[in-house]
Amino acid sequence: MSVADRRLQAIVGQLSTNQTSAAATTNQNKDDSKTDSLTVVDNRTGKKYNFDIKNNTVDAQLFKQIKTANGNGLQMYDPGFMNTCSATSRICEIQGGKGILRYRGYPIEQLAEKSTFLEVSYLLLYGELPDNDQLQYFNNRIMKHTFIHEDLKQLMSTFRYDAHPMGMMISAIAAMSTIHPEANPALAGQDVYNNIRLRNKQMHRIIGSMTTVAAFAYRHRIGRPFVDPSGKNLTYCENYLYMLDRLSHVNYKPHPALAKALDVLFILHADHELNCSTAAMRHLSSSGVDVYTAIAGAAGALYGPKHGGANEAVLRMLQKIGKVENVNKFVEEVKAKKVKLMGFGHRVYKNYDPRAKIIRKIAEEVFTILGKEELIEVAVALEKVALNDPYFIERKLYPNVDFYSGLIYKAMGFPTDYFPVLFLIPRTVGWLAHWNEFLDDPENRIVRPFQVYLGKGLRDYVPINQRNSNNNNKVNILSDISSESKRRNAATSETEWK
Numbered sequence: 001m002s003v004a005d006r007r008l009q010a011i012v013g014q015l016s017t018n019q020t021s022a023a024a025t026t027n028q029n030k031d032d033s034k035t036d037s038l039t040v041v042d043n044r045t046g047k048k049y050n051f052d053i054k055n056n057t058v059d060a061q062l063f064k065q066i067k068t069a070n071g072n073g074l075q076m077y078d079p080g081f082m083n084t085c086s087a088t089s090r091i092c093e094i095q096g097g098k099g100i101l102r103y104r105g106y107p108i109e110q111l112a113e114k115s116t117f118l119e120v121s122y123l124l125l126y127g128e129l130p131d132n133d134q135l136q137y138f139n140n141r142i143m144k145h146t147f148i149h150e151d152l153k154q155l156m157s158t159f160r161y162d163a164h165p166m167g168m169m170i171s172a173i174a175a176m177s178t179i180h181p182e183a184n185p186a187l188a189g190q191d192v193y194n195n196i197r198l199r200n201k202q203m204h205r206i207i208g209s210m211t212t213v214a215a216f217a218y219r220h221r222i223g224r225p226f227v228d229p230s231g232k233n234l235t236y237c238e239n240y241l242y243m244l245d246r247l248s249h250v251n252y253k254p255h256p257a258l259a260k261a262l263d264v265l266f267i268l269h270a271d272h273e274l275n276c277s278t279a280a281m282r283h284l285s286s287s288g289v290d291v292y293t294a295i296a297g298a299a300g301a302l303y304g305p306k307h308g309g310a311n312e313a314v315l316r317m318l319q320k321i322g323k324v325e326n327v328n329k330f331v332e333e334v335k336a337k338k339v340k341l342m343g344f345g346h347r348v349y350k351n352y353d354p355r356a357k358i359i360r361k362i363a364e365e366v367f368t369i370l371g372k373e374e375l376i377e378v379a380v381a382l383e384k385v386a387l388n389d390p391y392f393i394e395r396k397l398y399p400n401v402d403f404y405s406g407l408i409y410k411a412m413g414f415p416t417d418y419f420p421v422l423f424l425i426p427r428t429v430g431w432l433a434h435w436n437e438f439l440d441d442p443e444n445r446i447v448r449p450f451q452v453y454l455g456k457g458l459r460d461y462v463p464i465n466q467r468n469s470n471n472n473n474k475v476n477i478l479s480d481i482s483s484e485s486k487r488r489n490a491a492t493s494e495t496e497w498k
């Protein structure tokens, strides 16, 4: 065994020990050993049931035993998972009422101030902060993987000139699964991820590739040639800015304070427990699909304006409001439920999002270097009005992470539709941490919720000439038809299909 191999083995051994010991420590802290119980009386039958309460949850499967004579077991109905825990996790803790966010127990404020994005990535993936050797090894693996496969580079140049960057990212990530068949359970066997080195390699490759693919998506849109990673001693975010911006400069080095600001923003966005996209990541992973396809699916969930697309939506909203004088009128429209105040509200935080506080500080730092983003005044006025208005107070609606991040991205010169990409890059780490955890979870099962069927009962097929057209006509199947199609329809021709 070579020295490099021995070193690798020691580090991988350490990584797995970290995973187990982190799990054990958190377990001691969290597991609710004293058993409480819940008594339920089914008023249909008069029967009484006792269920154990563990970690303030009741096992939903226990409710199956509540049955009427010929009925099925009782089920929980919870669209949108408003009150359902679908997994145990040891990665990220949010206490929404108190505005607390911790990664593996460490407060987000400390990590944002003292750590770096790659160190936090290590923490999220492996459970503990790394020592010097571990961090150096991890850093090297990630930076090596910033060099992406040439096929992927070619793919990036085939998109339409104005393609939305998230569309490009999602397609490119999915395409990565075709480039790495050795890591695809469909081809290499369902136990392929039991090989920890292979699993680590995919995680390192994905984190490394993400900034390169994102930089290529940006350059493609502005019609500039792709810039390969620097290969010099740049940090993850410096190298990203290098790939975004370098022209023909020699020894190009981005402004360190801007790279640092981006690094902190990446720390803040790295994980957020079972949000919509991370739940999607676990959902897809549960089917056994390869990690690239699962990440592409999670990225699809992130793209939506209620989730990772919110920063983009905030900026469009601020641009529409335009001036401080228009803020009150806009808030009235929100209260009349004509529009939403984007960047406000959260499923879990019913207090100020702790990330929003840190982001306000970063905004000031970025504005000092690049000049003030004029919409900041509209944002500050909007926040002030909303925080003092009973509509928002009663509903516990506070600014979330997206309220100010868009202004920083704008000040940094990113196009509005690129904002979700700046959320996607760091969140990939959270998805991978959850994927890694899910693979080792003894309770890991395919995710398959039930439904409450409210549709038609059994009925017989009716031949087409006997159908009641009044019934069928109630269904709106009309589609938009372009003027060009109308012109074509007006022409005479023989159709090829009936």
Ligand SMILES: CC(C)(COP(=O)(O)OP(=O)(O)OC[C@H]1O[C@@H](n2cnc3c(N)ncnc32)[C@H](O)[C@@H]1OP(=O)(O)O)[C@@H](O)C(=O)NCCC(=O)NCCS
Residues within 6 Å of the ligand: 305, 306, 307, 310, 334, 339, 340, 341, 342, 343, 344, 345, 346, 347, 348, 395, 397, 400, 401, 402
């Ligand atoms: C994040 C979000 C999807 C959470 O949704 P949710 O947990 O399902 O909350 P609800 O939609 O049930 O909201 C509860 C109440 O607050 C209102 N509300 C929630 N967010 C609001 C917003 N941003 N603007 C105005 N009203 C809002 C709802 O209309 C509802 O009012 P009602 O009780 O009179 O019906 C929602 O707050 C939202 O759409 N925010 C804007 C998008 C955004 O910033 N997303 C980024 C999240 S990090």
